[in-house]
Amino acid sequence: MSFAQKLVAWQRRHGRHGLPWQGTRDPYRVWLSEVMLQQTQVATVVPYYRRFLKEYPTVKALAVASEDEVLRLWSGLGYYARGRNLRAAAREVVRRGSFPSTAQDLQSLPGIGRSTAAAIAVFAFGERAAILDGNVKRVLSRVYGVDDANALWPLAGRLLPRRGIETYTQALMDLGATVCTRNAQCGQCPLRADCVAHKTGRIAELPAARRKRSLPLRRTTWFVFTDGEKVLLERRPSPGIWGGLLCFPEKPVLKVAATRRLQPIDHGFTHFRLRIQPVLCEVKGAAAGDGWVTLREACAGAVPAPVRELVRALRSGAGAARARRRARGAPASPRAAGAGAPRAGRSPRRTSRAGAAARGAPGAAR
Numbered sequence: 001m002s003f004a005q006k007l008v009a010w011q012r013r014h015g016r017h018g019l020p021w022q023g024t025r026d027p028y029r030v031w032l033s034e035v036m037l038q039q040t041q042v043a044t045v046v047p048y049y050r051r052f053l054k055e056y057p058t059v060k061a062l063a064v065a066s067e068d069e070v071l072r073l074w075s076g077l078g079y080y081a082r083g084r085n086l087r088a089a090a091r092e093v094v095r096r097g098s099f100p101s102t103a104q105d106l107q108s109l110p111g112i113g114r115s116t117a118a119a120i121a122v123f124a125f126g127e128r129a130a131i132l133d134g135n136v137k138r139v140l141s142r143v144y145g146v147d148d149a150n151a152l153w154p155l156a157g158r159l160l161p162r163r164g165i166e167t168y169t170q171a172l173m174d175l176g177a178t179v180c181t182r183n184a185q186c187g188q189c190p191l192r193a194d195c196v197a198h199k200t201g202r203i204a205e206l207p208a209a210r211r212k213r214s215l216p217l218r219r220t221t222w223f224v225f226t227d228g229e230k231v232l233l234e235r236r237p238s239p240g241i242w243g244g245l246l247c248f249p250e251k252p253v254l255k256v257a258a259t260r261r262l263q264p265i266d267h268g269f270t271h272f273r274l275r276i277q278p279v280l281c282e283v284k285g286a287a288a289g290d291g292w293v294t295l296r297e298a299c300a301g302a303v304p305a306p307v308r309e310l311v312r313a314l315r316s317g318a319g320a321a322r323a324r325r326r327a328r329g330a331p332a333s334p335r336a337a338g339a340g341a342p343r344a345g346r347s348p349r350r351t352s353r354a355g356a357a358a359r360g361a362p363g364a365a366r
């Protein structure tokens with residue numbers, strides 16, 4: 001049996017079936033799933049994919065959505081440029097009147113690279129196109145003992161079967177995600193008899209690890225203004241880190257009598273690490289102005305993971321304070337909202353990378 005035949009036979013018995021984006025040729029649904037799955041694991045994507053489709057069942061619906069609404073739905077999935085590009089691409093598709101239908105043309109849309117374009121062309125249009133995402137690179141590199149990244153695209157193209165491109169492509173994805181992982185499960189692999197890495201004991205070497213760079217550390221301060229159960233948020237400029245999302249101000253935009261430093265938060269981006277020093281600033285009677293939202297609204301809004309984490313801590317503190325007041329029959333305390341906020345501490349908490357990046361592979365800050 002050929003490489004493709006072995007993979008296809010394996011996929012039919014052991015591959016992933018019944019995922020919400022399988023069994024459709026609707027280019028919108030295929031595209032949405034492929035973009036969400038970039039650097040993100042399937043289990044993370046499924047609920048986001050469902051929510052997104054419910055809100056925007058067609059490309060036209062997405063095209064008229066506001067960026068804020070799209071980012072709110074994307075919130076927690078990370079790599080927010082994907083969400084912004086998705087909306088921009090939807091507008092472009094509507095402007096053109098139809099989806100591009102080849103891997104080549106799909107690359108003209110914002111946020112669609114070569115491998116993603118090929119995957120969409122395969123699953124939506126049945127084109128014989130080669131994909132080469134991180135998982136597939138790992139499989140091909142190990143099976144063929146190829147260490148040269150430039151050789152992998154031509155190799156991926158030569159291996160394409162004449163028929164059954166959809167199952168073959170799904171098989172490659174599935175094998176890379178479930179069997180030929182970093183800790184390869186060679187005992188379950190249909191390719192082990194031919195696999196160079198397996199036969200020569202080079203699994204750990206292939207593909208060659210990229211040299212780890214030590215990332216620079218940047219620091220910032222977040223001024224966490226609270227007024228009762230409201231917080232002050234600002235929209236970040238776009239483009240830029242967390243562009244278009246709501247964050248705490250980085251400047252002391254209001255005067256306060258007393259502040260309290262909270263425990264720092266570390267957040268990883270692709271090119272740097274960010275250490276955030278939150279400073280709790282309690283004010284009274286300011287919450288009528290622009291930017292003030294309730295803790296509940298902030299939690300459900302278009303905010304990056306560290307903001308949501310802080311807001312959740314404030315919410316749980318406010319809830320605990322409310323319960324204590326009820327128990328005592330006491331009047332409201334002005335410090336209630338901050339009572340359960342993270343405390344100052346010596347060692348900063350390490351947050352995972354925002355959203356899916358936290359749960360998936362390394363990559364651009366998302």
Ligand code: SF4
Binds near residue numbers: 139186191196
């Ligand atoms: S035999 Fe092992 S290393 Fe080779 S492709 Fe299969 S799982 Fe990967």
